[in-house]
Amino acid sequence: MTSLPREIVGARFDPALMQRAREKSWAALHGIRARMHPGISEIEAKAAAREVLGALGCERLWHPVIIRIGANTVKTYRQASDPGVRLGENDSYFIDLGLVFDGHEGDVGDTFIVGHAPGRQACAEAARALFGEVATAWRSQELSGHALYAFAGERAEAMGWRLNHAIKGHRVGDFPHAIHQGGDLGDLEASPSGGLWILEIQIAHPTEPFGAFHEDLLTA
Template identity: 45%
Template sequence: MNASITEAERVGSAFSEDGMLAARQFTRTAIQQIAEAVRPGMLEEDAVELAKSVLAKLGLRATWHPVRVRFGINTIKAMKQPSVPGVVLKENDIFFVDIAPRYEAWEGDGGATFVVGRDQELDRCARNAEELFHEVRAAWRRHNWTGTRLYEYAEERARQMGWELNFDLPGHRLSDFPHAAIHTGSLAQAAFSPSPSRWVLEIHLRDPERRFGAFFEDLLLDDRFYEQ
């Protein structure tokens, strides 16, 4: 293992596989509970507060990046871009949840997209984001590809699906808190095959006309940790 890989995959003293998996399980449960509480007619700002309250009820108040729920046109934006204020979820609409709870010593991070109503194109975008996540993850396991190659493949497949891949969300490290003190480089910049339980794979698809987008992210893990 060369020095660059050693540095990029370094962990803190509290790191454990079981701890990372527990943080992941908490994160996925919270995402689902937040999504189930979102309703058409709700303001995006109110949905963010709702998400925070769900996390608090689950016993978690600390997050290592802001809680995000994005509706409609705001789903095309990169995470660091502010939302257009005052966006209301419509009867036929799309939204995503992106949370990063600190679960004891470990970082969680996850995102998923949901559709209300019966718009087939919105549904396809949301479905494709999760499908592409798993396609890229499968390529990682099958081919032992570098992080850079994984995102090249993701871009190619996204285009074939009819979407744009947003490279402003290029994947990142995850660890015992805080991973930023360990490594800040992206997964798309990794010139090696990433190890399990240390990296988040992010897939953000956008409609070529920039009307809406879909997002899915999760910890990079073997097949046995996912329900197919």
């Protein structure tokens, strides 16, 4: 499949099952989205997420469910949310899922708006658009992981947003991918193979306390 040491997979790895895990992860994300409403807290949203994941037959999590609301959307996955935040009438939130189906890892994330919040809506749309531009650059130019994130930073700035450079993407595969020590996509000095790497994009408004997140599997 690949000669890169950082792209090693296990004996049971199956690209078709990786795609299935991706599809079911997106179904889970939109199932959680359907349960979001003004007034809900991050803790309550995660409780709703557990019900959705159980109904879809998720085997396990490979990283905790992350749901960020309002000003917490500028925080990275390693940072704790400010407590007590609830979804406002005109607000934004993002969902980040790391799920295992059929022994394979899905990792998806996206940002959504409730009510009327034009600035936050623009930020969410920019995160998706930037993801698309970076993924297209990978497909057309075979850029290294490092070059992809350099490109992402340049494009984010040109679009008027601030890229969170602490978010660099990562490997996925048959669970657990961590034993292969693939590391961060943003540190990869080769062009990543399709179906093995998650491209993560997190941006923020340059002055206001909100951001947006989008991630998905890089596929040819």
